[in-house]
Amino acid sequence: MKLATAAQMRALEARAVDAGASLDALMEAAGLAVAQEVWLMLGVVAGRRILVLCGPGANGGDGLVAARHLAEWEGDVAVCLLAPRAGDDANLAKVREMGVPVFTATDDASFGRLQQALDGAELVVDALLGTGRSRPIEGALAEILRRLNAARETRTPPKVVAVDLPTGIDADSGRADPLAVHAEMTVTFGLAKVGLHTLPGSEYAGRVQVVDIGLPKDAERDVPAELLSTAWVRERLPARPKEGNKGTFGRVLVVAGSAQYPGAARLAAEACYRAGAGLAAIAATPRLQSIVAPALPEATYLPLDDASALTASHARTILDALPRYDVALIGPGLSQSDSAREAVTEILAHAPQNVRACVIDTDALNALAQTDGWHERIARPSVLTPHPGEMSRLLGISVEDVQGDRLNVALKAAAKWKHVVVLKGAHTVIAAPDGRAAISPHANPLLATAGT
16 A cells, blocks of 8 residues: 655645546545545444534545535534635535534634534544644644543543544654544545554554545556555565475575674574575574574574674674675674674675675664765665664664654665665664655554564
8 A cells, every 4th residue: 555745645636637637526525435434433423413623725625525424414513614714615605505503713712612512522523634734733723622632531532533634643754743633543535644654643543544536546656655564565475486495595694693692693593584584594603603503403503713792703704605695684682892893894895796685783783873984885785674773873863853754764864875774663664775665554562672
């Protein structure tokens, strides 16, 4: 499933209009889809008390269309406008003609009508801002959101359905305003938005339902980011022919572990096997091998001279052996000693041509962060797997800046470094140098422990 930014969605909507679709038709399709999802959520619409919060823009127009359909289905609907709608709004006129109560927040003294509508609502439709968030959350808008959030804390809270994007969530980064709307469901149009699948936005969005509103059939083609779904992964896993052998499925040399972190070597090699490698060899000192071998008997070993951490001598041994392997994994648990840092940079700078890729993790990333111009010195295509702290050191920016815009940070880094970047964390981002990206749908706190 593709993930779009707000700018990409505006471009796609403009293409749809250029192709003959009208904005009114797109709005009608969007509003009907919202009403249908509300019906499915409630089970029965007739007699159910529904409050529709409408902003002054297109998102509010979608909300008015939804309100009209819900009223046609005999819902007990009320509409709260954030501000007067501009011009002769046909959708607003239709709602008024049906006798639906409509009031404007800016004319609602002490917000009494809003509070009364919230107190009795079984469901609230949030159609205040959507992806077109340009106005600051202040004044009447802030008061509406404060009261909606307070209603959500009562003993009988209303369900909330967000239109396209919960108000207060950034469509591109997932950043959340302190007053952002928490929804049970977000009905989003055409394509899902990046901010619905990155934290904290994904926590506010609830279940995301993507609906077709008539965008161009090839709309997804020019959108480079996508959600890393199970189906996406299944389509791209390499075939495993029955006549294959361990050489068929790749040989990995694991450069990991030290006296302080011996378990890292076992965990890294075991992960290689679980991912489908035919053979995983561990570059290990006698001490490290004696610890790891009983727990992972299927691994093979590249013997290294005994030492507490990686050395220049080890680097030469590893480089001599690398022609026998397809991939090198380097970094987990190597320690941050000066000798390990020098060995890492030496290995990565001189990896032979037969190595299809180097996977660079943890202490190898920390070693690179201390090396000027490191990305120009790596000899082979690489996959860098930083967590936010490591990414901040590699880029020289704060962790907050990394986490505040994870997709763009990863994409810009991949383009600059010309290597694949896997920015780990909740909703891991995988970014390629050519601008493609995938975001994991998973955010699992059980992974927040050493070794995972």
